[in-house]
Amino acid sequence: MALKLLSLGRGASGVRWAVIEQIEKFSAAGIVPVIPAQGSVGASGDLAPLAHMTAALIGEGDVFLGGVRMPTPNALSECGLTPLTLSAKEGLAMINGTQVSTALALAGLFDGWRNVVASLTTSALSVDAAMGTAAPFHPEIHALRGHRGQMEAAQRLRELLARSQINSSHAEGDERVQDPYCLRCQPQVAGACMDLLRQAAATLRIEANAATDNPLVLSDGDIVSGGNFHAEPVAFAADQIAIALAEAGAISQRRIALLVDPALSYGLPAFLTPRPGLNSGLMIAEVTSAALMSENKALANPRSVDSTPTSANQEDHVSMACHAARRLIEMNENLVGIVAIEAMAGAQGIELRAPLATSKVLRRVIERIRDVCPALGDDRIVSTDIDALKSLLRDGDAFIDGEGLTPLALDAR
Known part of the structure; x- marks a missing residue:
C-alpha cells in the first residue's frame, strides 16, 4: 500500500485525493488486505493481487487487523472507517502497477x-x-x-x-x-x-x-x-x-x-x-x-x-x-x-x-x-x-x- 501511495503521488494516475486518503487511513489503522501470493505474471502489472488490495479499500474481501483475519466490513466498523466509492479511472489505476x-x-x-x-x-x-x-x-x-x-x-x-x-x-x-x-x-x-x-x-x-x-x-x-x-x-x-x-x-x-x-x-x-x-x-x-x-x-x-x-x-x-x-x-x-x-x-x-x-x-x-x-x-x-x-x-x-x-x-x- 505504501508503494501504491508513492505511485499515485506522482500525479499521473487520474485519481481523486479521497483514494490516497483511504490508503492512508488503512495504513494508520493497521488494516492489511489479504492478497494471494500467486496469480500475477508481472504484466499488465500485478493485476490479481492488487485487485484484492483494492477490494479491501471498497469494503470487500478479507483483511488482517491486529494479526487477526476478518471480513473487511468488520475491520472497517471496528476502526470507524467507511468503504471507498471509486470513480472513473480509479479502479484501473489501483489494480494496475508493479507494487x-x-x-x-x-x-x-x-x-x-x-x-x-x-x-x-x-x-x-x-x-x-x-x-x-x-x-x-x-x-x-x-x-x-x-x-x-x-x-x-x-x-x-x-x-x-x-x-x-x-x-x-x-x-x-x-x-x-x-x-x-x-x-x-x-x-x-x-x-x-x-x-x-x-x-x-x-x-x-x-x-x-x-x-x-x-x-x-x-x-x-x-x-x-x-x-x-x-x-x-x-x-x-x-x-x-x-x-x-x-x-x-x-x-x-x-x-x-x-x-x-x-x-x-x-x-x-x-x-x-x-x-x-x-x-x-x-x-x-x-x-x-x-x-x-x-x-x-x-x-x-x-x-x-x-x-x-x-x-x-x-x-x-x-x-x-x-x-x-x-x-x-x-x-x-x-x-x-x-x-x-x-x-x-x-x-x-x-x-x-x-x-x-x-x-x-x-x-x-x-x-x-x-x-x-x-x-x-x-x-x-x-x-x-x-x-x-x-x-x-x-x-x-x-x-x-x-x-x-x-x-x-x-x-x-
Missing part, C-alpha cells in the same frame, strides 16, 4: 543484504577455525582490482580478524602455500554479492517511486496508454538478488564442509566433535547446509526469461516478476540456515583451537552464539540450535553490534 512485485523484491533485498553481511562474520570465524591466513585480505590486493564490494568485504574481514592469536600463530613456517578458495576468495565472492545487491537496489529504488499504472494522465492533459506496468526491471532485479543469495550460500557451505573434514581442516577432529566415535558431531548439520545450498541453486534459475502470452495474445510478453521476487523469501530462509550452521561450526572450531584465542571481536561474537547455542559435546538435537542462531541472525547486526566496525551500507548510488 506487489516490487514490495516482495524489496523484502528479499533487505533480508538478503542482512544475510550476506552476516556471512562475512561467520566466514571470519571459519578462517580462524581452519587456521587460514588473513594475507589474501591485504588492502592493496583489492585496490588493484577496484570493485567496491570486494574492497569493503576485505576490510571487514581484516577488522574481524585483527590481532587474532590463532592467525598470528602460523604466520611463519606454515607449510601450506595458500588456502582453498572458500577462504581465500571471500572478498571477491561476498563483495560481488554485495555489489549485485546494490545494483538491484538502484533499480528497485526507481521502481518504488514510479508511476506504473496504465493509461497515464500526462502533464498536457492527454491520457495515453503505455507500458509502465511491465515489471521487467523488477524481474531482472529479483534475478540478480537470487544469484547473490545462491552464491553467498554456496561459498558458506563450502567453508562448513572444510571445517568438518579432517583432511582439510588442519587438525580439527572429524565433524568437529571433541569425542569422535559414538558421536557424529556436525555431520548432519553439514548435510543440511548442502541441501539448503542445492535448493537455492535451483531457485536461482532466472524467472525473467520465462515469458508466456496471456489475454488472447494482447499481453504477449510478460516479466514473471512477482514469483521471481516471491521465491526470494524461500531463498533467504535457506541462506540464513546455511549461515547459522557456519556460525555453529566456526565457533566450535575456534574453541577446539584452545589455548590459542581468536580476535577480540570474534570472541564476543562467539559469546553471543553461546548465549543461544552451547558448545557441542556429546551428540544432541541441533535443529533447535540452528533455529536459535537463525533468530539471532535475523536481528540484523546482533553478531557485531557495538564492535566499532566500518559500516556496510546498502545504498543505491
Whole structure:
C-alpha cells in the first residue's frame, strides 16, 4: 500500500485525493488486505493481487487487523472507517502497477543484504577455525582490482580478524602455500554479492517511486496508454538478488564442509566433535547446509526469461516478476540456515583451537552464539540450535553490534 501511495503521488494516475486518503487511513489503522501470493505474471502489472488490495479499500474481501483475519466490513466498523466509492479511472489505476512485485523484491533485498553481511562474520570465524591466513585480505590486493564490494568485504574481514592469536600463530613456517578458495576468495565472492545487491537496489529504488499504472494522465492533459506496468526491471532485479543469495550460500557451505573434514581442516577432529566415535558431531548439520545450498541453486534459475502470452495474445510478453521476487523469501530462509550452521561450526572450531584465542571481536561474537547455542559435546538435537542462531541472525547486526566496525551500507548510488 505504501508503494501504491508513492505511485499515485506522482500525479499521473487520474485519481481523486479521497483514494490516497483511504490508503492512508488503512495504513494508520493497521488494516492489511489479504492478497494471494500467486496469480500475477508481472504484466499488465500485478493485476490479481492488487485487485484484492483494492477490494479491501471498497469494503470487500478479507483483511488482517491486529494479526487477526476478518471480513473487511468488520475491520472497517471496528476502526470507524467507511468503504471507498471509486470513480472513473480509479479502479484501473489501483489494480494496475508493479507494487506487489516490487514490495516482495524489496523484502528479499533487505533480508538478503542482512544475510550476506552476516556471512562475512561467520566466514571470519571459519578462517580462524581452519587456521587460514588473513594475507589474501591485504588492502592493496583489492585496490588493484577496484570493485567496491570486494574492497569493503576485505576490510571487514581484516577488522574481524585483527590481532587474532590463532592467525598470528602460523604466520611463519606454515607449510601450506595458500588456502582453498572458500577462504581465500571471500572478498571477491561476498563483495560481488554485495555489489549485485546494490545494483538491484538502484533499480528497485526507481521502481518504488514510479508511476506504473496504465493509461497515464500526462502533464498536457492527454491520457495515453503505455507500458509502465511491465515489471521487467523488477524481474531482472529479483534475478540478480537470487544469484547473490545462491552464491553467498554456496561459498558458506563450502567453508562448513572444510571445517568438518579432517583432511582439510588442519587438525580439527572429524565433524568437529571433541569425542569422535559414538558421536557424529556436525555431520548432519553439514548435510543440511548442502541441501539448503542445492535448493537455492535451483531457485536461482532466472524467472525473467520465462515469458508466456496471456489475454488472447494482447499481453504477449510478460516479466514473471512477482514469483521471481516471491521465491526470494524461500531463498533467504535457506541462506540464513546455511549461515547459522557456519556460525555453529566456526565457533566450535575456534574453541577446539584452545589455548590459542581468536580476535577480540570474534570472541564476543562467539559469546553471543553461546548465549543461544552451547558448545557441542556429546551428540544432541541441533535443529533447535540452528533455529536459535537463525533468530539471532535475523536481528540484523546482533553478531557485531557495538564492535566499532566500518559500516556496510546498502545504498543505491
